[in-house]
Amino acid sequence: MDPNLSSPQAEAFIPVREEERIQALDVIRGFALVGIFLMNIEWFNRSSAEMQIGLPTGLSGVNWWASRLVYVFVQGKFWTMFSLLFGMGFAVMLTRAERAGRNFLRPYLRRILALAAFGALHYIVLWSGDILFSYAVGALALVILLYGKWKWVLVALVGLVGLGFVPHMKPLWGLAGSLAYVGVVALYLRGEKRMGLFGRSLPVFSFVVLVIGTLAALIAALLWALPHGPKEPRIPMTVVSVLILTLGFLSARFHQPLEPRARRLAVALYLLPFVVMTTFGVVQLLMPDPGAAYRAQAQAQVQAQPPAQAPTTAPADKKATKTEAEKLMAEEVERAKRIQTYRQEIQTETRVLSKGTYREVLAFRAKQFAEHAPNEAGFATVLIGMFLLGTWFVRSGVMTNPREHLPLFRKLAWIALPIGVGLGLASTAIATYHIPGDPKDGFQVATGLLMMGNLPACLGYVSVIVLMVHSDTAFSKIKILAPVGRMALTNYLMQSLITSFIFFGYGLGHWGMGRARQALYVFVVYAVQVAFSHWWLGKFCYGPMEWLWRAITYWKLPAMRLDRPEGDGSLRAAELPAP
Structure with a gap:
């Protein structure tokens, strides 16, 4: 394991504490499933292309309130939570492989390939809002980030750039850009070499970034100094130079000590693109609109x-x-x-x-997937931040010994959650709908604020669930969601199977259901899933998709029937991270 993810606490993997941690993770997964369902249900009733324009207009009454409540408290908070959990699952599998002295990368790569196949089939056969394929690409990026050899990363980068010149292969340039991004991030995470600049010793990553930022600042100054030079790039180039110089300074300032580096990097990886989005949204609002x-x-x-x-x-x-x-x-x-x-x-x-007809829908989604898949490498650059943060939560001991870290969870619940929800409220006050072609509607700023708020809100929700699980009050009853979380992959796909039949034209055709009724539908289906999960795991060790995923991962068929005490079965089944 890369030393940047290690800590003295990482070795404290006590079985009793581990069982407790797994129960908390399963409850969080179960809770996350209802949130992701509330977010996804809208896109079984609207075109996925409309994701770019925000909330629907013309809503009133309970539908208006339902759309706003989901926007503030749900939208974006739960795919980040699943991403966090995915990173935790990665760390659990890695730690157990280390303890058992067995190979980790080979089964994990099989696991990624299986997840990619599940995601592709889910996208084409059931619903185009799939995120499993995205997670598979992000998981591969995480492996490269933590274990990639510099020589092979450079070889792959050169190969992708070269193949991009082949006709119809230009999407490979985007993939090359994402790989280069991951490689640069790996240089910060794993690099210990330093260089001198103005009498100071800086990490190589920070040195390069500061040099680039300085060049950008000089270009910006030149643009301002030339009286007849181009005016439009002045403000954007100035903003770019300030952002790059700030990144260089912060990366140098917080590169040491070693132990919190992964946590700091994870937060930065998630927030950076949305800080840039918000900043340029503000610039766009302030600059004149010549068109x-x-x-x-x-x-x-x-x-x-x-x-x-x-x-x-x-x-x-x-x-x-x-x-x-x-x-x-x-x-x-x-x-x-x-x-x-x-x-x-x-x-x-x-x-x-x-x-x-279903045949028409299948052909349409297959075409969509072919166009959509190459872009997943870009989204992976955001996902690896959440994956890395989830990995830190386990390797640092925070989630392996949650009772010892309850003060941290209380702080996150009281501080992070209000910040996240507050940014969501600020977003709604600016804009919830984009007018296509209007650069002055404020939607980019609103979206950036919402996305930035998703991280603290996600951590706040996770903390509230952990506190409830370890409460001595009635709040501990939330443990009833654990079986749903143990079958997270099965339940996630089941939601798409049921809902696509209910809403799409080849099924019952209830397309266009109001937002309030959509929320009611979600809670009804989710209640059925809670009951089903309890019944199923009373007879079997794993959910059906979890069983298949585990079989592919370890390349052998695990026992399915529950022929051991329920507690032991729960422990074994919980080894699999959810999507």
């Missing part, structure tokens, strides 16, 4: 003409030359075309899912 005068006219021309035709004239503009006006008009025409294409995609997906 505003042309937007309505461009949209009208695109709607009136075939997409292949483009306007050849542009209105005069007192503050712009004719060439600048034509350029602005052309940009707005292209944007209007993209918006029109986007709206057509929404209409097509809505028609296929709400009225199409």
